[in-house]
Amino acid sequence: MRSSSYRALIAAIFLLFFHGVGLAQAEFLGAFTWEREEEYFGGVSGFDFFDDGSHFAAVGDNAITLIGTFERTDGRITAVTSPWIGGLRDVMGNRVQGNMTDAEGLALTPDGHWLVSFEDAHRVVEYADREARGRPYPVFRMMRDLAENRSLEGIAVDRDGAIFVLSEGRLPRTPGFPVFRFADGVWALFATLPEDGAYRPVGADFGPDGRLYVLWRRLALPFRFASRVTRHEVGEDGLTGGERVLQTELGAHDNLEGLAVWADETGLRLTMVSDDNYRGFQRTEFVEYRLSE
Structure with a gap:
């Protein structure tokens, strides 16, 4: 019988060589499964950092809120204190x-406010802190035309404070x-992301370089997922x-959202988290990649 260390070595080699195939600039760093004892823990969909990649906030599909800190060894996540x-x-x-x-996306503003995007009842709500009352933004008329479970997912805030929200439908x-x-108190349809097979946009964030990064997910039965990340320049008239x-x-990973x-x-x-959909055969997983350019 093979030892557990041998199996771990084989798994590590697989991850290093086959995650992000064909994209040399994306280096897989590691994955960590996050577990808690509470029965209502799970469904983590929205995620953002307070600081430099260690102290984070998250929201889940049942409107739970979480705050935690990553512990790292040689730059890789080895534990989560929550x-x-x-x-x-x-x-x-x-x-x-x-x-x-149904909270799906989370963006933290520079002053520590939480911006949360919701599916089903399509809306964006701002919270002054983790225990504050919600302050809903006006609902854009076009958002009412989205399907109940195919709507607002990723949310991101740019350097000027403009809020960007992506729909998977x-x-x-x-x-x-x-x-x-x-922006300036008004909603607008800013851009559309082109369709690409079975992939749907489910997460977003602005990088330190000022570009918008979009996380896409593809589902193939039985519950196998593929992910991709694209980056976009933001101009006056849309995305390029x-x-x-x-x-x-x-x-390669679970349901990264x-x-x-x-x-x-x-x-x-790129730090990503998966939504386990409250299913025992899925997991809440943090996954990290490094971009070399």
């Missing part, structure tokens, strides 16, 4: 319930996936570029 778990609140200060709970009679922007900087093999882009002395990093 002292806080709570829940999002409505304008009255009560826990959100029913079809209002399409608008009627409009090709591509809509990107909405809230769309260079693919990461492509994973089918089954949350993305944070940051930098250390070695270059840009």
Whole structure:
């Protein structure tokens, strides 16, 4: 019988050579499965850093909120300390319930506010901190045309404070996936992301380089996922570029939905988290890649 260390070595070799096939600039750094004892833990979809890649916040499909810190060895995640778990609140200060709970995306503003995008009841809500009452943004009329479970996913904030929200579903009679922007108090359809096979946009973040990074997911039954990340220049009239900087093999990771882009002395990093859909055969997994250019 092979030893556990031998199996771990084989797994590590597989990950290094086959994650991100064909994209030399994306180097796989590691994956870490995050576990907690609470029955309501899971469904983690939105994720962002407070700082330099260690202290983070997250939200889940049942409107849970989490705060944690990564412990790293040689730059790789080896443990997660998570002292806080709570829940999002409505304008009255009560826990959100029913079809209002499906939190999908999270972006932290420079002043520490939480911006959360929701599916089902399509909306964006701002929270002054982890226990604050929600302050909903006005609902853009075009968002009402999105399907219940195919709507607002990734959310990101640029350097000027403009909010960008991505939908994994399409608008009627409009090709591509809509990107909405809230700036100067007004919502607009800012751009559309072109369709590419079975991939759908599920996460977003602005990198230190000022470009918008988009996380895409493909599902192939039975519950095997592939992921990719594209990056885009943001102009006055929309998005340009769309260079693919990461492509994973089918089954390489779980259901990656949350993305944070940051930098250390070695270059840009992509940190992603998976939504386990509250299924025992899936997992909440943090995955990291380094971009060399």
